[in-house]
Amino acid sequence: MDIKQIIKEENQVYRRTPLMTEATLSYCPGCGHGTIHRLIMEVVEEMGIQSDTIGIAPVGCAVIAYDFMDIDMSQAAHGRAPALATGIKRLWPEKYVFTYQGDGDLAAIGTAETIHACNRGENIAIFFVNNGIYGMTGGQMAPTTLEGMKSSTSPYGRNSETMGPPYKITEMVAQLPGTYYVARHAVHKPGPVRKAKKAIRQAFENQKLNKGVSLVEFVSNCNSGWKMTPNDSNIWMEENMFKFYPMGDIKVEGKLVNGD
Amino acid sequence: MKEIALMKGNEAVAEAAIRAGVDGYFGYPITPQSEVMEYLMLQRPEERTGMVVLQAESEVASINMVYGAAGTGKKVMTSSSSPGISLMQEGISYIAGAELPCLIVNVVRGGPGLGTIQPSQADYFQSVKGGGHGDYRLIVLAPASVQEMADFVDLGFELAFKYRNPAMILSDGLIGQMMEKVELPPQKERVKEFDQSWVITGKTQDRERNIITSLNLDPDLQYEHNLKLQEKYKSMEQDVMFEKIDCDDADYLLVAYGSSARICQKTVDMARSKGKKIGLLRPKTLDPFPSAELAKMSRRVKAMMAVELSAGQMVEDVRLAVNGKVPVYHYGMVGGKIHSPDDVLSEVEDKFIGGY
Amino acid sequence: MAKAIGAIVVDVERCKGCQVCRVNCPTMTIGMAEEVNGKGYHYAYMENPENCTGCTNCAVVCPDGVITVYRVKQ
Structure with a gap:
């Protein structure tokens, strides 16, 4: 069959969602941010909630996420996105509100805002992109940087004795009664991408229930910060990041998946 | 008929906020202004007008809750005292940069540092010279009585929305704590119409998406933005009182x-x-x-x-x-x-x- | 049994040549072009178009969303 006969509108099975703007993404080649952005916008498109969705983009690589997502958005100071989301959601409980935060933002400078928004059970979605590094400022150590992992501020590898060990804030907040759904996903392969999208959908759907925070962590690559090619970074991520940050549901419908 | 009450300055601010149709108050306790949130909580404003009152985990969080909510075009405010206002400066700078209306009440105490809980006016520089980073100005109102504590809430919002700029009531522990007769303002309706040219209430088909931000990576755009801000600050002079x-x-x-x-x-x-x-x-x-x-x-x-x-x-x-x-x-x-x-x-x- | 025949269209100028689509293509359809786009990237293209089944795997993993997928059943 001639290719021209295949490439017809009626045969189209996948296209970039129109909720992504025409702007070229500012992310490095192969960076998971672009995929996660697109999945969120696909869910907003499929649920038909563009006119009721408000996003918050704080400091980090995704600081100008509002250039790429065709929805109303607010930029936030470093770490403060859950506070902004709280302010918006409390005054507009019928809207869908989400934050899009990196690991430095959510797990270091914004720890207090994260934990207290989770503890109050704000009815919001938190999308947490963990690539174990400060990408935007040039690859410094993050709270999630693995033991022994090199960064520009741990050039000889992270030494837990002097720098503290990496920690799993996602598992931490899952312990709080205010979180309703907590899961960890990745977007480096088609299967994980499809699962990640389901989790994003769940996080949005949960906002209709008014039962608390839905937090989805995405373990992602930072090939520039890790100084690898995109595909090498995805392999390294599977072999190293996934061991410490395992994939899957952590809390579903307010109940921890493993344990009590 | 006039409604007269005997109130503390801090309580007058709180009662006036409910009556001004304020949609949200986000705060954190600190002496000598804690009565503002205490009074609000006691009043069940969620029943009186639907106003949301939330105790945040810090002043940093409360000003950022204000920042988020102000972007939706609703009337939102916070209150604190000097050390807490210092913590808020980052957020205030963002709010000024993003050109959002809100009201911040500072019931000043003596400093520097933890200082004292007694009254002071030593936060003047911080309030009128731009306490946070960048070239920005607030609208700063200075009440001299409990009556003005009440009256300046509505006035503060009026000016804040007129200029899309944060307004501050710069009070102190003396005005905040003392009791005086106050004529209470009439109850206003909460705002129901929002200026769709800038608010983030969800992008509808009939308009472009709205973005609240103070970031301009392009220096030419940031330059233009700063000139526009300076022009706005200049125009505020017409409201000198x-x-x-x-x-x-x-x-x-x-x-x-x-x-x-x-x-x-x-x-x-x-x-x-x-x-x-x-x-x-x-x-x-x-x-x-x-x-x-x-x-x-x-x-x-x-x-x-x-x-x-x-x-x-x-x-x-x-x-x-x-x-x-x-x-x-x-x-x-x-x-x-x-x-x-x-x-x-x-x-x-x-x-x-x-x-x- | 019906066989799916697919094709992809790459938005050449937006492609950053990261190759994530290439390694995730189960039928080895995708290759990277010898020539570069306006930004200097070797963009993805259908090196072996006859292999494509229109499975969409390349498109869903593409960080820049540059791939549109078409499929017909024969």
Whole structure:
């Protein structure tokens, strides 16, 4: 069959969602941010909630996420996105509100805002992109940087004795009664991408229930910060990041998946 | 019929906020302003008007809750006292940069550092010179009574929305804590229509998406944005407000705001009874500052004295306004202590009358 | 049994040449072009178009969303 006969509108099975703007993404080649952005916008498109969705983009690589997502958005100071989301959601409980935060933002400078928004059970979605590094400022150590992992501020590898060990804030907040759904996903392969999208959908759907925070962590690559090619970074991520940050549901419908 | 109540300044702010149709209050306890949130919580504003009141985990969080909510075009506010306001400066700078309306109440206490819980006016610089980073200004209102604590809530929002700029009520522990008779404002409806040209309430098909941000990576755009802000700050001068007491025939002029102005008012009475022609100019807005009026007055009086509960902050703006035309003295108390009308009077007699 | 025949269209100028699509293509359809786009990237293209089944795997993992997928059943 001639290719021209295949490439017809009626045969189209996948296209970039129109909720992504025409702007070229500012992310490095192969960076998971672009995929996660697109999945969120696909869910907003499929649920038909563009006119009721408000996003918050704080400091980090995704600081100008509002250039790429065709929805109303607010930029936030470093770490403060859950506070902004709280302010918006409390005054507009019928809207869908989400934050899009990196690991430095959510797990270091914004720890207090994260934990207290989770503890109050704000009815919001938190999308947490963990690539174990400060990408935007040039690859410094993050709270999630693995033991022994090199960064520009741990050039000889992270030494837990002097720098503290990496920690799993996602598992931490899952312990709080205010979180309703907590899961960890990745977007480096088609299967994980499809699962990640389901989790994003769940996080949005949960906002209709008014039962608390839905937090989805995405373990992602930072090939520039890790100084690898995109595909090498995805392999390294599977072999190293996934061991410490395992994939899957952590809390579903307010109940921890493993344990009590 | 007038509704009269006996209230603390802090309570008056809270009651006025409910009556002004405020949609949200986000705060964190700190002396001497904790009564604001305590009063609000007690009043069940969610039942009275649907107003949301939330105790945040810090001042950092509360100002950022205000930032988020202000972007939706609703009326939102916070209150704190000096150390808490210092913590909020980052958020205030973002709000100013993003051009959002909101109200911040500072019930000032003595500093620096943890300082004291006693009243002070030492946060003048922080309030009118832009306490956070970047070239920005607030609208700063200085109440001198419990009545004005109530009245300035609505006024603050009116100006904040007029200019899409954060407004601050710069009060102090004296005005916040003392009880006075207050005529309560009528209950306003909460706003139901939002200016779709800028609010983030969800992008509808009939408009482009709205973005709340203070970020412009392109220096040309940030330059343009800054020029636009400066133009806006200049235009705020039309809303300058002040009160003149016994100024018509005054030879000497006191300049004081807030609690210090109340003290000076008594000093003026005492001086007048001794036949001394002293007047008082009381700025009700500290930003915009009544510079033009002071310049005008400098052609008529022999000297001025700024009287503040600080080591001398507003005095600098008085000097800038009169530009060397007359001597400008400063008298003030620091560290949470308050000058008496007699203290001010003897300073007046020494500097003004004695000095000439 | 019906066989799916697919094709992809790459937005050449937006492609950053990261190759994530290439390694995730189960039928080895995708290759990277010898020539570069306006930004200097070797963009993805259908090196072996006859292999494509229109499975969409390349498109869903593409960080820049530059791939549109078409499919017909035969």
